[in-house]
Amino acid sequence: MQKLLFCNLDLLKSPNNNPDLTQKYIAFLNWVDSVCNDPENLIYFISRDQALLDSANDFFNKQNNKNYNFTTREEARSFVMNHRNMNNHFVFISGKEVDFHLAVHSKSLFIVPTWIPVDDKSIYYGVHVDTPAQLEKFIRTLNNQNNWYATLEIETNIVALSLMDGRYKYKAFTSNEQDMMKHFEELLKQGSSRNYYAILLYHFLAGMTNSTFFDDIELFGMIPSSNCSLNHDILSFMTQVRYIKGKRLPKNNMIDPNLIKRVVPKTQAHMLPNQSVRATMGACQEFSTLCINPEFKKKIETLKKQGRFNVCIFDDYMTHGNTFNAVRNLLKYLGVNKIIFVSLGNFSRPFQKKDYIINGDVYKLGYTYQLVQSTQQNLTYNYAAKNEIDELYNIFNS
Structure with missing residues (x-):
């Protein structure tokens, strides 16, 4: 651009x-x-x-x-x-x-x-x-950077975007794309390949700033890890975007600066038996461990009154969308206007949209949820984004 x-x-x-x-x-x-x-x-x-x-x-x-x-x-x-x-x-x-x-x-x-x-x-x-x-x-x-790899309008004003194709082991177009994606995964999942941090940061910021789509976002959050921690690199990316968009946290020196809080650990997704189980399990496991950070409650109420309760949620990879489903339902219960889900990588599987009736206080565990509808949605893929990863290799190895 x-x-x-x-x-x-x-x-x-x-x-x-x-x-x-x-x-x-x-x-x-x-x-x-x-x-x-x-x-x-x-x-x-x-x-x-x-x-x-x-x-x-x-x-x-x-x-x-x-x-x-x-x-x-x-x-x-x-x-x-x-x-x-x-x-x-x-x-x-x-x-x-x-x-x-x-x-x-x-x-x-x-x-x-x-x-x-x-x-x-x-x-x-x-x-x-x-x-x-x-x-x-x-x-x-x-x-x-001009393209997002995967896009999906889940419903009105709720969109999922993925920057890259995560299937580098068997679906990369070129060896350059495969090399870049391998190191990005090692960076995000293992904290290694540190030389690739700046490359991924620049590519991510390009995606977030090459469009005005994110300009009305007021709150930024990220999906906590299974062990309740926050991925340091994604937190850094999210913080940088928040600075660029001029958005402050509700309080100074917050202990947990994240909109989404995982209160108790959950079983890691790759430890579950197979893909079919993961595809059909829905958000129940997430609901039993996730809530909205209570330190954001006053800010959310203010934004609701002003009609500006617009949220962007980040994650490293999206497979079936179980965690995004949980967060989507929690935020809808609170009256959100707009949600953008951003994942860095996508495994090109259908999004399992599951709608729940939520009751109770979602700022702590113990709220109730009941599944009322389940549908499958196919994402739209733009393979030009894969060529851009290939070109990243040339940019940083020239």
Whole structure:
């Protein structure tokens, strides 16, 4: 997807007497030169100081025959805020807090190059890149991601999306796709293949920011592991998206920052006898272990009154949708307006939609549930997403 890159003018300041920073500065300029000749991206350098912009424009465009673009921060702000419906095309690359706030107000991606001066809030909330090479790969990943592998409208305003095909062992199109998916699974399931963390993060953030579909989401949550813990990497991904969308937790320093709470452990899905059992078991096992985090109760009530109770739930993989079914029914009981279920991988099996009547307090265990309807729904698959995983391999191995 084409991007409009707003870079803070600090990136064009030559460092003094620091070989490492000088090397990164030169590498960044080389990348900017390539962007200026790239129809997929347009780059603008921004500053509040018109005199500094004029000086930089004179130096780079006249003396070096470059084609760099410069604009004031106010001009950039006016353009971005007047075109917020295009925010999926905007990327801010800066260490300034003022640029972070502009990115948040427009729900745009905010990238922090750590080799320039960085304000405290920017370093805390931004997505870090430590080298120009990393930045280039991130932007190429944003350009590369245009498709979700699997989509399903479960019912009105309730959608399931999966970023990738999880069946790499026997359904990968290429060895490159198979290699990437193997390492992603090792990262998510075993915590290994740590070198692939940034790759998966960039691809995930591309999916979450290359569309305005998530802009009205107010609460983000994730499916807890069978042992009640939270997968650290998915929690990190979710937190980064929450920062980008400018959404705060109901309370500071929450013990459990997750909307969904697993109170007692459950049997891991792969320990169950066979796929047919897993496909037909429904949400009963989940209902006996899951509830809505009571620390979100007041926030949920406020959002309901305002008609903004919109939720996004993340998980690593979706097979039959048993956990999503449980969460869907719990949130519907609370009066949710919109739910987006996002899984990173999908095993291309039909979604087993099961509707329950819920009674009781869903902020703790002990509520009751009764199955009233069961149907099977087929997802729609876009195999172009598999080609994008293949291209990720080329991006990060070039």
